[in-house]
Amino acid sequence: MRTSGRVVLVAGQGGAGATSLARSTADAVRAEGFTVLEVDASGATVAHPDASVVSLTGATFGRLWQEAGADPVVPEAWSGLPDVGLVDAWIRITQARQQSDVVVVDAGSLARVRDLCVLPGTLAHLLDAAMTPRMAMWRSVSGAGGLFESLSDLRMGVRGWLDVLQHDATSVRLVARPVRDCVDEVLGSSALLSMLGVDVDGIVVNRVPRKGARGTDGHAARAEGRATVAALTEGSDGVPVWRATSRPDARPSVRPVPKGSSPVALLTDAAVPATRARSMGLSADDDGYRLAIPLRGEARRRARVGVQDDRLVVSLDGVHAWHELPSLLRRCEPLGAARTATGVTIRWSPDAGVWPHRPAAERVVGEEG
Amino acid sequence: MSGDVEHPWWYSGDEGEPDEEPSGGTSGEAAGSASLDWQGLLSGAVRMVDWAASAVVEPHGEHTDPADHPECLVCRTLTLVQDRTGMTAPTPQAPVAREPVPPAVPIRWIPIEDED
Numbered sequence: 001m002r003t004s005g006r007v008v009l010v011a012g013q014g015g016a017g018a019t020s021l022a023r024s025t026a027d028a029v030r031a032e033g034f035t036v037l038e039v040d041a042s043g044a045t046v047a048h049p050d051a052s053v054v055s056l057t058g059a060t061f062g063r064l065w066q067e068a069g070a071d072p073v074v075p076e077a078w079s080g081l082p083d084v085g086l087v088d089a090w091i092r093i094t095q096a097r098q099q100s101d102v103v104v105v106d107a108g109s110l111a112r113v114r115d116l117c118v119l120p121g122t123l124a125h126l127l128d129a130a131m132t133p134r135m136a137m138w139r140s141v142s143g144a145g146g147l148f149e150s151l152s153d154l155r156m157g158v159r160g161w162l163d164v165l166q167h168d169a170t171s172v173r174l175v176a177r178p179v180r181d182c183v184d185e186v187l188g189s190s191a192l193l194s195m196l197g198v199d200v201d202g203i204v205v206n207r208v209p210r211k212g213a214r215g216t217d218g219h220a221a222r223a224e225g226r227a228t229v230a231a232l233t234e235g236s237d238g239v240p241v242w243r244a245t246s247r248p249d250a251r252p253s254v255r256p257v258p259k260g261s262s263p264v265a266l267l268t269d270a271a272v273p274a275t276r277a278r279s280m281g282l283s284a285d286d287d288g289y290r291l292a293i294p295l296r297g298e299a300r301r302r303a304r305v306g307v308q309d310d311r312l313v314v315s316l317d318g319v320h321a322w323h324e325l326p327s328l329l330r331r332c333e334p335l336g337a338a339r340t341a342t343g344v345t346i347r348w349s350p351d352a353g354v355w356p357h358r359p360a361a362e363r364v365v366g367e368e369g
Numbered sequence: 370m371s372g373d374v375e376h377p378w379w380y381s382g383d384e385g386e387p388d389e390e391p392s393g394g395t396s397g398e399a400a401g402s403a404s405l406d407w408q409g410l411l412s413g414a415v416r417m418v419d420w421a422a423s424a425v426v427e428p429h430g431e432h433t434d435p436a437d438h439p440e441c442l443v444c445r446t447l448t449l450v451q452d453r454t455g456m457t458a459p460t461p462q463a464p465v466a467r468e469p470v471p472p473a474v475p476i477r478w479i480p481i482e483d484e485d
Contacts, residue, residue: 305481306476308475308477334477336479336481336482
C-alpha cells in the first residue's frame with residue numbers, strides 16, 4: 001500500500017522534542033512496512049548535491065534585483081525573501097517525496113516551519129509578478145541570457161512546491177512544551193498554517209511529567225501540563241491535541257500518535273478527509289455568490305481578506321497567501337465578508353459594468369406584478 | 370569561450386563534424402533534402418542569433434551614450450529614433466526594465482463582519 005508520497009513536517013518550540021518526535025514517527029511508520037525518508041530541514045544549510053540548483057536561486061534573485069529591478073513587485077516584498085537554505089530544504093523534500101511512501105521532515109522550530117510554508121506562496125507570487133513581458137524585453141535588449149529561463153525554471157519548481165505543500169497528503173505536526181506560556185505561539189503557528197492552506201493534523205504536548213515523576217514540583221508540573229493541553233484543545237479549532245511523555249535522552253519512548261491510534265492510520269490517505277476541510281467552497285443564490293474560506297483558530301478571528309487583480313488575498317500578521325480566484329468571480333465585485341464558525345465567507349455580486357442585467361431580480365419583480 | 374573566433378552569422382565555418390556529410394549533399398537520401406536543408410537552416414538561424422548577441426548586443430551593453438558610438442548598430446538605431454521622435458533613447462544604464470513603471474496593483478481589503 002502506498003500513501004501517495006505523504007509528507008509530514010514536524011516542528012516545535014525549542015527543546016520540545018520535535019526532532020525526537022520526527023524520528024519516532026519515521027521509525028513507527030517504517031515498522032509498518034512503508035518506505036520512509038527522513039529530511040532534516042531544521043535550519044542547518046546543507047549543500048545540495050547539485051550545487052548549481054542552490055547557487056542558481058541566489059544568483060537569480062541578485063540579478064533580478066540589480067539588473068532588471070523588481071518591476072513591478074513592491075520592493076518591500078523582496079526584503080522578505082527566504083534564504084537559500086529554505087529553497088534547498090524544499091528541493092530535498094520534493095525529491096524525497098518521489099522516492100518513498102512517507103517523507104518525515106524535521107522542520108525544527110515553529111518559526112522555521114512557518115518560513116518553509118510561507119516560502120512557496122511568496123516566491124510564486126513574486127515570480128508571477130516579476131516575469132512580465134518587460135522582463136522578456138529586457139532580456140532581448142541586454143543580452144542577459146539565462147535570467148528569464150532561470151526564473152521560468154524556478155517558477156515551475158515553486159509551483160511544484162506549492163502543490164506538495166497544499167496537497168491533501170501533506171500535514172504538519174506541532175510539538176509544544178507543557179507550559180501555558182507556549183500556547184499562544186503554537187496556536188498562532190497553527191492558525192497561520194491553516195491560512196496558508198497547510199493542514200495541521202495534530203499538536204503534541206510533549207514531556208508532560210508522568211505521575212510519580214521525581215521532583216518536588218511534580219504535581220504542579222503535571223497540573224501545568226494538563227492546563228496546557230486544555231488551552232490548546234480549546235483554541236485549536238478541532239486540531240487534535242495529545243500528550244507525549246518523552247525524556248530528552250529516551251527518544252524511542254516518544255509516542256508519535258494519540259494513544260490507541262496506529263501511526264499509519266494518520267498517515268494514509270484514508271485518514272485525510274477526516275482531518276481536513278480546507279478547500280474553498282463556492283455557492284450561489286439570488287443575491288450573488290458566496291466564497292467560503294476555511295480558517296482555523298486565530299486565523300478565523302483575525303485574518304483579513306482582499307482582492308488583488310484576479311487573486312484572493314488572505315492575510316494574517318503581515319503574511320499574505322494568494323489564491324487564484326475561481327473564474328466565475330473574476331468579473332464580480334466583493335460586497336463584503338463575514339466571519340463564520342468555519343472561516344470567512346465573502347459575498348460577491350456580478351460587476352454591473354459587465355453584467356448590466358440581473359435576471360433573478362427581474363424575475364422577482366415580474367412575479368409581484 | 371575566450372579562445373573562440375567570432376564569426377558573422379552567415380559564415381558557415383569549417384568546424385563541421387567530420388563524420389557528417391556536407392549539407393545538401395548527394396548521398397541519395399530523401400529527394401527533398403537536396404533542395405531544402407532544414408538542418409542547415411536551423412544551424413544558420415542559431416548562428417545568426419549567437420552572432421547578433423555577441424557582436425551587437427553585448428558590446429552595446431557598455432555604451433553609455435549612443436551618440437558616441439556610431440559604429441554600433443543599436444546605438445545608431447537609437448540615435449535615429451531619438452532624432453525622429455524626440456524621445457529619449459534607452460541606454461544600458463537606464464534599460465527598459467528601469468523605466469518608471471506603474472506600481473503594483475494594491476490589495477483591496479474587504480471589510481469583515483462578525484456573523485456569530
